Amino acid sequence: MRHEGGRTIREMLSWTYSNPLIFEAKYEDLIGDDGMERMAKTFAFLCYPQDALPELVAIARSVSIFHGGADCLGHVRDGSAKQWVQVFDERLKALFIDCFDDALIRLGYEVNHAW
16 A cells, blocks of 8 residues: 555546546446446447457457456456455555545545445
8 A cells, every 4th residue: 555556546546537548447347347338348449340349349258357257366356346345444444544535535436435
């Protein structure tokens, strides 16, 4: 939190989210994308031909950790959203808020600190 994770959070807070040349895709959006609509939009944004999208989406689905196709090598615990709610105890939550204040709220992950 005070090292690499903190650097990532600070970068997320300083990112310009309104750049039309960049396709934004949150982890939470992707793991809830059972119909793979978000993935199809991603490939379309990358200018793949429309007729190629079904095959590309099928390939993405087949290797997705969220659909059981990929081996988890320790980087991802599981395919669930908002894991901080289960992982952070009260001490860790207090430390996170002390370090990053309302980062989860500003980034659209939470509406308050009651998580």
